[in-house]
Amino acid sequence: MGVSTYTSDLVVVGLGYVGLPLAQEASRSGLKVTGLDVSQRVVDGLNAGKSHIDDLSESDIADMRMAGFTATSDPSVLRHAQTIVICVPTPLSEEGSPDLGAVTSAAEAISAHLSPGTLVILESTTFPGTTDEVLRPILERSGLVAGQDFHLAFSPERIDPGNPLFGVSNTPKVVGGYTDLCGELAAAFYGKFVRTVVRARGTREAEMAKLLENTYRHVNIALVNEMAVFCRELGVDLWDAIACAATKPFGFQAFYPGPGVGGHCIPIDPNYLSYKVKTLGYPFRFVELAQEINTRMPDHVLRRVQDMLNDAGLALSRATVLLLGVTYKADIADQRESPARPVAAKLAEKGATLLFHDPHVTEWQVDGSPVQRVPDLEEALGEADLTVLLTDHREYTPELLLKRSRRLLDTRGVLRRADHDLPEGRLTAPVSRDGVQVL
Numbered sequence: 001m002g003v004s005t006y007t008s009d010l011v012v013v014g015l016g017y018v019g020l021p022l023a024q025e026a027s028r029s030g031l032k033v034t035g036l037d038v039s040q041r042v043v044d045g046l047n048a049g050k051s052h053i054d055d056l057s058e059s060d061i062a063d064m065r066m067a068g069f070t071a072t073s074d075p076s077v078l079r080h081a082q083t084i085v086i087c088v089p090t091p092l093s094e095e096g097s098p099d100l101g102a103v104t105s106a107a108e109a110i111s112a113h114l115s116p117g118t119l120v121i122l123e124s125t126t127f128p129g130t131t132d133e134v135l136r137p138i139l140e141r142s143g144l145v146a147g148q149d150f151h152l153a154f155s156p157e158r159i160d161p162g163n164p165l166f167g168v169s170n171t172p173k174v175v176g177g178y179t180d181l182c183g184e185l186a187a188a189f190y191g192k193f194v195r196t197v198v199r200a201r202g203t204r205e206a207e208m209a210k211l212l213e214n215t216y217r218h219v220n221i222a223l224v225n226e227m228a229v230f231c232r233e234l235g236v237d238l239w240d241a242i243a244c245a246a247t248k249p250f251g252f253q254a255f256y257p258g259p260g261v262g263g264h265c266i267p268i269d270p271n272y273l274s275y276k277v278k279t280l281g282y283p284f285r286f287v288e289l290a291q292e293i294n295t296r297m298p299d300h301v302l303r304r305v306q307d308m309l310n311d312a313g314l315a316l317s318r319a320t321v322l323l324l325g326v327t328y329k330a331d332i333a334d335q336r337e338s339p340a341r342p343v344a345a346k347l348a349e350k351g352a353t354l355l356f357h358d359p360h361v362t363e364w365q366v367d368g369s370p371v372q373r374v375p376d377l378e379e380a381l382g383e384a385d386l387t388v389l390l391t392d393h394r395e396y397t398p399e400l401l402l403k404r405s406r407r408l409l410d411t412r413g414v415l416r417r418a419d420h421d422l423p424e425g426r427l428t429a430p431v432s433r434d435g436v437q438v439l
Contacts, residue, residue, distance in 0.1 A: 008034045011081035013106045015042055015071060017053050017264075017334065018123060018157040019087030024060060025168040027067040029193035035071040036078070038105075046071040054161055054332040054360075078113035083121065083189050086110075086135075087157065090124045091268060098127060098272050100134060107138035114142040119151040119185050125210050125269050127276035130154075131203040132178065152178040153186035154203040156210030161263075162332035172196040176206030214269040215287060220255040221266065222290035225297050228257035228439055239416045239438060257439055259390050259411040260297040260339025262328025267294070267337040298342040301439070304409055305347065305386060308437060312407065314385055317351030322374065322384035325391025326358045333360035340390045341366055355380060359395050381405040389414060407435040 009031040012023045019035065027033045037043055045052055047070065051061050078084060088102035103124055110120060120139060122131050131154040136146050146152040155175045160166060173194040177183025187197045200206040224242065231238040238257065246254040261267050270287045277284040306316050328338040335341075340356075344366040348354055356364055356371050357380060364371050374380035377395075381387055381404035389396060392412040401408055401415065410416075415438055 007080040008032055010083045011036055011077055013086045014088035017161050018159050020053055021055055021168050024064055025193045027064045027069045033069045034077050040073050043071040043073050075109040078110050079115055083119040085121045087123045090126050098275055107135050111139050111142045114144055116149050121153045121155050121186055123155055123157045127272040128204040128207040147179040151182040151185050153182050154206045161334050170195055172198050174198045174200055174206050174209050176200035176203045211269055211273040214265045218266050218270045219286055219290045222293040224255045224257045226293050229300055239413050259301045259343055261294045262338040264336050298346055301343050302346045319385040320353045321347055322380050322387040323356045324389045324396055325393050326356055326361055326364050327391050330392045331394055359393055378404050409437050411439040
């Protein structure tokens with residue numbers, strides 16, 4: 001096997017919500033890190049000390065730069081990297097099938113600059129077999145053979161944007177190698193800056209682990225979402241039932257209903273597994289049903305809005321509806337797959353006048369049309385015919401919502417939590433004020 005002259009310990013391909021935190025933690029450990037991204041705007045911003053994701057501040061970028069981190073759009077840096085980690089997006093196509101375009105593009109760039117002895121790791125979420133069946137053949141166009149001339153592994157990303165407790169270093173890292181030696185080298189690499197490394201049997205098992213994690217959440221969220229639809233008609237307080245069930249110290253994990261699911265993981269990743277299962281000639285009914293249930297939650301929100309306005313003698317077509325929170329989760333600016341957008345689209349289709357507020361978003365569009373952002377939240381709460389809480393940012397306190405809003409639909413259970421600092425499941429007494437309902 002030949003030997004390369006390395007000028008970078010690590011090149012991270014893709015500097016988004018996954019790649020940039022990885023580059024940060026590797027830089028902290030003393031590794032010389034280069035970031036590669038196709039967006040010149042992202043590259044220029046990072047080199048100027050600016051962050052484009054929630055989890056890293058400008059101070060964090062400054063620290064990375066002091067540690068030697070640089071960003072570039074020039075793929076020639078791959079030629080002198082000891083380790084290359086691919087952290088590019090894996091969305092769904094318009095037809096709902098996996099879109100591996102970014103992965104194959106990254107693989108082609110690496111193949112053109114691959115040196116003997118390099119360790120290549122894929123972190124992008126995908127279906128089992130991608131590392132071996134899609135990535136490896138492209139890399140081997142270089143004339144080098146995986147497991148002999150270069151090393152290949154898969155390690156699923158476990159980034160949770162906005163999570164103050166768990167990041168790259170203290171979240172266990174699953175690693176599966178194309179060969180035992182590939183897995184050993186990949187585990188040793190991550191062991192330099194991750195506290196716990198878990199060896200999977202191979203790349204397929206590591207790929208499946210990620211999809212299993214997210215499918216588990218997808219299915220259980222769908223379960224409580226479906227319960228939310230019929231519990232109201234049964235006269236059951238679902239939030240109280242969940243809180244009671246959560247007191248069991250074993251065999252139960254609490255999940256909560258909402259207006260839909262957002263982010264990259266839950267709406268997207270289980271479909272990768274469903275796609276792979278379909279290629280075997282089997283339907284993956286659990287995933288397909290969960291997707292159907294979670295996708296129709298915006299319709300349920302629409303019905304609840306209509307019912308609340310009808311009870312007040314108002315028509316939705318002549319009502320002003322204020323939407324609170326348009327990101328996919330609390331206290332971050334990430335809008336990927338946010339359920340706020342389909343909810344807004346359905347309300348607009350029925351003729352509602354829409355306004356929005358989000359402390360992390362200044363401009364927002366739905367189906368190409370801009371939605372007006374309110375400058376004064378308290379005033380808007382008092383003027384809107386109905387307010388719908390879609391994302392539970394910490395600014396939206398129960399005190400503010402109950403005091404200022406004329407009518408309120410809380411889709412996140414904020415009014416049932418005693419305090420934002422308490423764990424989910426610690427609930428207050430049922431809300432009894434007229435014009436206020438919890439999903």
